[in-house]
Amino acid sequence: MSKGILITGGTGLVGAYATGMLLERGERPVIFDVALNERLLNAVGVDPSKVTMIRGDMLDLPAVISAIRDNDCDRIIHLAAFLGEEVQRRPYSGVRLNFMGTVNVFEAARLEKVSRVVFPSSGTVYLGSIGEGLKQIDESIPMNPPSVYAATKASCEFMGRAYAKRYGFEFICLRYVGGLYGPSPTALKATREIAIQEMIRAAVKGEAAKIDWPYGPTEVLYGKDAAKGTVLAVLKDKFKDQLFHIGNGQLVGGEEILAAIKRHFPGSRIELVKRDNPMPYPESRLASDFSRSKEQLGYEPDYPIDKAVADYAATLKRLENL
Numbered sequence: 001m002s003k004g005i006l007i008t009g010g011t012g013l014v015g016a017y018a019t020g021m022l023l024e025r026g027e028r029p030v031i032f033d034v035a036l037n038e039r040l041l042n043a044v045g046v047d048p049s050k051v052t053m054i055r056g057d058m059l060d061l062p063a064v065i066s067a068i069r070d071n072d073c074d075r076i077i078h079l080a081a082f083l084g085e086e087v088q089r090r091p092y093s094g095v096r097l098n099f100m101g102t103v104n105v106f107e108a109a110r111l112e113k114v115s116r117v118v119f120p121s122s123g124t125v126y127l128g129s130i131g132e133g134l135k136q137i138d139e140s141i142p143m144n145p146p147s148v149y150a151a152t153k154a155s156c157e158f159m160g161r162a163y164a165k166r167y168g169f170e171f172i173c174l175r176y177v178g179g180l181y182g183p184s185p186t187a188l189k190a191t192r193e194i195a196i197q198e199m200i201r202a203a204v205k206g207e208a209a210k211i212d213w214p215y216g217p218t219e220v221l222y223g224k225d226a227a228k229g230t231v232l233a234v235l236k237d238k239f240k241d242q243l244f245h246i247g248n249g250q251l252v253g254g255e256e257i258l259a260a261i262k263r264h265f266p267g268s269r270i271e272l273v274k275r276d277n278p279m280p281y282p283e284s285r286l287a288s289d290f291s292r293s294k295e296q297l298g299y300e301p302d303y304p305i306d307k308a309v310a311d312y313a314a315t316l317k318r319l320e321n322l
């Protein structure tokens, strides 16, 4: 039997898509998640009976080790984390899960002789470095995390490199750039992600909606594209670098998202309500440069906003029986 690939947070947005993509390629994904969301797997076309699923907590190191050992896994995609706004609400819990949960992955990788750990960091780790006159946002931009969430991700980048160097596994760090969005439950997600979902749900249901949209244009990344980059990074044999931007390359504002929704749902009655931008730190006004992942991983985003909206709406319909 082929070696397994452990996916922590495997029934979250990126995890569900990554699981499906690995199955399509004949791989053996093994999901480890504290709340197994079979509905999302079904909605994205994954038959849960085809996947080994373990309910477990990242903070339970023996459970992570057992999941690897019992299922003969030699690679890990570590997605389980609290996202930015949940860390802002509960910083101590966020640091425990995002930092110590990740250290548990490194410990398990060391003890079980795992060959590769793929870790999703975030474009927020360098947001504090973004000033006037910047011409390019590639992987050389210095880390300067402006939030506790971003600091957990930056700390894991450092720790992963140190563990990998000392204990001999590959640590591949992917920075998902911009706001991730997609048809998964949004209770713990960013306000922009929630707003996009509200717009698409209202359009699918044919309901009128007023959506708060205080954000400037920014890069947004569809969950399926993040999963594509992640799967390429866990499967690819050889590449030179260990840090990659996974982005979309386009800045998108609320009006453009709304226009895409109206093209697919011409009768929709959605209105954006503008306010002052609530972001406590500067947002990037430049799209990311992901030429490194293009060259070395063969990554190319498949979902510009128009195509993403169609896919998102169809998946949300299945997920919520709309």
Ligand SMILES: NC(=O)c1ccc[n+]([C@@H]2O[C@H](COP(=O)([O-])OP(=O)(O)OC[C@H]3O[C@@H](n4cnc5c(N)ncnc54)[C@H](O)[C@@H]3O)[C@@H](O)[C@H]2O)c1
Binding pocket: 008, 009, 010, 011, 012, 013, 014, 015, 032, 033, 034, 035, 036, 037, 056, 057, 058, 059, 078, 079, 080, 081, 082, 083, 097, 120, 121, 122, 123, 175, 176, 177, 178, 179, 180, 181, 184, 188, 190
């Ligand atoms: N959403 C973004 O804007 C963004 C941007 C950059 C990077 N990322 C990173 O990408 C990764 C995946 O994001 P996503 O949008 O798929 O998130 P998600 O919230 O959809 O999925 C996270 C999964 O982790 C699981 N989980 C939570 N706590 C756990 C615990 N204690 N033990 C085990 N599992 C646990 C959840 O049940 C969920 O299924 C995260 O590490 C996130 O930090 C996200």
